[in-house]
Amino acid sequence: MLRISYLFVPFVSSMLLIGCSGGQSDGKVQQAGAFFLSVNTIPNPPEVGSSAEVVVTIKADDQPSSHCKVEFRQFMPEMEMSSDKAVYTMVQEGASGVYKARGGEFSMGGEWVLEFSLACDGKAQTVKFPYSLKWPE
Numbered sequence: 001m002l003r004i005s006y007l008f009v010p011f012v013s014s015m016l017l018i019g020c021s022g023g024q025s026d027g028k029v030q031q032a033g034a035f036f037l038s039v040n041t042i043p044n045p046p047e048v049g050s051s052a053e054v055v056v057t058i059k060a061d062d063q064p065s066s067h068c069k070v071e072f073r074q075f076m077p078e079m080e081m082s083s084d085k086a087v088y089t090m091v092q093e094g095a096s097g098v099y100k101a102r103g104g105e106f107s108m109g110g111e112w113v114l115e116f117s118l119a120c121d122g123k124a125q126t127v128k129f130p131y132s133l134k135w136p137e
């Protein structure tokens, strides 16, 4: 009995680890000065051939930052595309610190960047989140 539970413990903890890293890839977090941006896309990851709804949650000192102006661009860093310059203005739900916008089509598989520009305290900052998208099978 003792032996069985001994074997069982590593199994359970590796399951927890898998669950944990899965959760992390759902929402990427980066810091810009005092602000923490957590980004999600629906679908996650975005799919080639369609657009995605982009949701960013901004916090400072663990509190929602509801006074930001947020927009983003999406582009492939390795090539120039006509869609590079499109800017999507994000709209906040109430004072939640959660900002949303639907971007443009992810027209190709490969490396993409979602580049957020946020102005929360007068000073504008940009943060880049990389996405590696697979061509559909």
Ligand SMILES: [Cu+2]
Binding pocket: 076, 079, 081, 108, 110
């Ligand atoms: Cu491309």
